[in-house]
Amino acid sequence: MSPTLLLVGHGSRDPRFGDTARRVRRAVADRLPDVDVRLSYLDLDEPSVGEALAGMPGETVVVPLLLAPGYHSEIDLPAIVAAHARNPVRCTDVVGQRNLTAALADRLVEAGLAEGDGIIVTAVGSTNPAADTVIRRRAIELSTLLHRPVEVVYATRLGTGNINLRTAIRRLHNAGADRIAVSPYFLSAGLLTERVEDALDTLAPGSLVAGPIGTHTALIDAVVESYRRAGHFAASPVR
Missing domain, CATH: 3.40.50.1400 (Rossmann fold)
Structure with a gap:
């Protein structure tokens, strides 16, 4: 069984962010039809990352929908994973580390x-x-x-x-x-x-x-490639 893919967005009070994040999730799910693709947020939107991780049935790959590394990816997210994960989890680099x-x-x-x-x-x-x-x-x-x-x-x-x-x-x-x-x-x-x-x-x-990146193919490719690279970790899971 393939690991669940949990996308992690920053979150925003602006509804446009949530709408975009949900479109990204759907686009990724279309590219990975055999994978359970879920969405969570670090702040201001639901479900939170902690809530999503607590309900995961098995192994999970977390892909941060962040365009550059920073506090959220290096401090906030690892702490949430450590506190709430009930099963093996691997966090990938932020999608912005790939060429967009x-x-x-x-x-x-x-x-x-x-x-x-x-x-x-x-x-x-x-x-x-x-x-x-x-x-x-x-x-x-x-x-x-x-x-x-x-x-x-x-x-x-x-x-x-x-x-x-x-x-x-x-x-x-x-x-x-x-x-x-x-x-x-x-x-x-x-x-x-x-x-x-x-x-x-x-x-x-x-x-x-110009418009924001949104569901551009380059972003979806970055998410899919990040998931596939991290998906081969069953022998040495990272939490």
Whole structure:
């Protein structure tokens, strides 16, 4: 019997996040028809990770639907697993450790990316240096793939008077960009993506805003591959 796959989302009061997470679960379940695919959340949504783990009938692979490593993946989630798991559990790396650059590029193209656009990748932001490394790696990959200048701006660190966003816009214009295009490194639209969009309405009217990653094939591939790699652990389970 295959291990259960438990997806772990961050959670949000914004219903759009839960809607997106459920669509991701369905897409993964379609790719893994013989696997019991379940969904849980670290905060603000139900079921919680602890509740989900307590009800697991057997071995479980936990795949965090997080786009960069940080407190939740390195401290919070392992503690919850240790406290609530009743059967063997293995946690994979966050899905953002895998290459999601194609998803960012496709969302930009879908939104109408044009020659002369300069790109701002927006992300949550974290005090964990590893998270910053992942985000900036994605930005470099996106710049290489699309042959355009790319800046990174954290939605939680726009700065006083949106100075960090202003600086990114100025750098892109100095690099030759005619228009600003925003690439949200987010699973779902929400208050943070809207914060950036609202600021851009003032600072760079007419900017292009791409959709979030959502159920892009690259994300579903990352989840499936993470599960398959971790699924061969019966001989040496990790809790």
